Amino acid sequence: MTRPTLVLLHGWGFSPSVWAPLRAALPEVEIHAPALPGHGELAAGDALGDPVATCEAIRAQLPPTLSRPVWAGWSLGGLIALELARRMPDTRGLMLLNSTPRFAAAPDWTHALPAAELADFQLALDGPRRRLHRRLAMLCARGTPEAASLAADLVSELEGTPATDQGLAAGLACLMERDQRACWQSSPGPVGACLAEGDALVPPAVAQDLRRLRPDARLAVLPGGHAQWWQDPAPVAAFINEFVAALEWSATHDGGG
Template sequence: MSDGSAPALVLLHGWGFSGAVWEPVIRALRARGYAGRIHAPDLPGHGAAGGGDELADPDAVAAQLVAGLPDDLESPVWAGWSLGALPALAIRGADARGRILVAGSPRFVCAADWPEAMDPRELEGFARLLGSDTGRLRRQFAALCARGAQEPAALARSLRGGLEAAAARPEALAAGLAALRDADRRGDLGAGSPLAALLAEDDALIPPGLERHLATRVPGARIRRVPGPHALPLAAPDTVAEFIHATLAEIPA
């Protein structure tokens, strides 16, 4: 894909971070010869982006992201890490040539018919800390995202730095937690455009059983599970880039 014919790529970050979290993956993609357009926007209320309340509604975020695409970037492949998977799945039709989940899920909390997900009490605990001790919230969330890494303490420090640099607005963080708690995009999994998912074996937020559910709901989806923690873009950028690069190569130009 070095001839410029590769599909464009939009990278959506996770809760509390910014588009800068994708920089190691972007460097690794370029090193592999990917010459397509890459756009890594900040989600509402994160980084340099305004707003924040709309983050609770993946459809509203999806519409905003599509409207904000550069004029020369049409019908890209959308890759969403963690929370970013929800708006990525919400983008349909001609606006999405494909969707890639990176340690992401269509539903993050468990239900009677969806046992392979988080206990909602974990998100409730984050919400309580958001209103009382943001520093502690960042430490706990970074540690959770780093759990299972080869050097979890070092990765957690890097993640805390990313959270602090993104300076997400409190209303955006609250809205993002609401999306993680309430959103259910399972109906979007088979919505026309190709689906791929890169899942982490040691993910403390997404249980291993998600792989089975995705394969059942979307036969033919490109699914791979690799060693590592929830924070795959920072813990294993080469692995993430390799998966995205291979997935893009299979999507028609």
């Protein structure tokens, strides 16, 4: 039996370097952290608009020998993780970290962001990049005990590895339009979601909707905001470790590998 390998997918505007605090808190877990198209140093930002091209771009950054990965996505990365889990038959598990299968509210999906709030990001995207970074960082930091310092750190992170205009536009379109509820409901293998009580981008009440769609899901709602794990990665790391341990236990008792 092999230990599960975790593939971490970052959020909109960020790059794989954002995972540094969480990776340090998971020393026993093998982790890969590819870049989303148009983010960090990866070009072809418009690929985010094509699920097939996005999955190909992600898989191209992973070892060819990698099998049965656990996909884990934060924010926009959760939508991509859901798509990968749907398209990759060897998926071992799936985790959403402060993410949701659908970011935009709908009559049958009320625990989500109003369309007007997402549209405001389009206006910000058309303005100075610095202003967009500050707004995104402040929303990610809201709900955390040290929100001001976290926002400043996240601005530095966003400016350190900027996304392309194409990457941001395609990623925002995913957040506004993509509906992955069917992927969550039918994803092979165990699924889990770790949410935050003060999250300004993913309402924690979506946990009840996730449970309704997938009664067997492992769910947790922790204190803090959208990027609380940047300041205090231990609770999210504990959730991940428990999820991975459950996969190992299941493989042992089912006789799988």
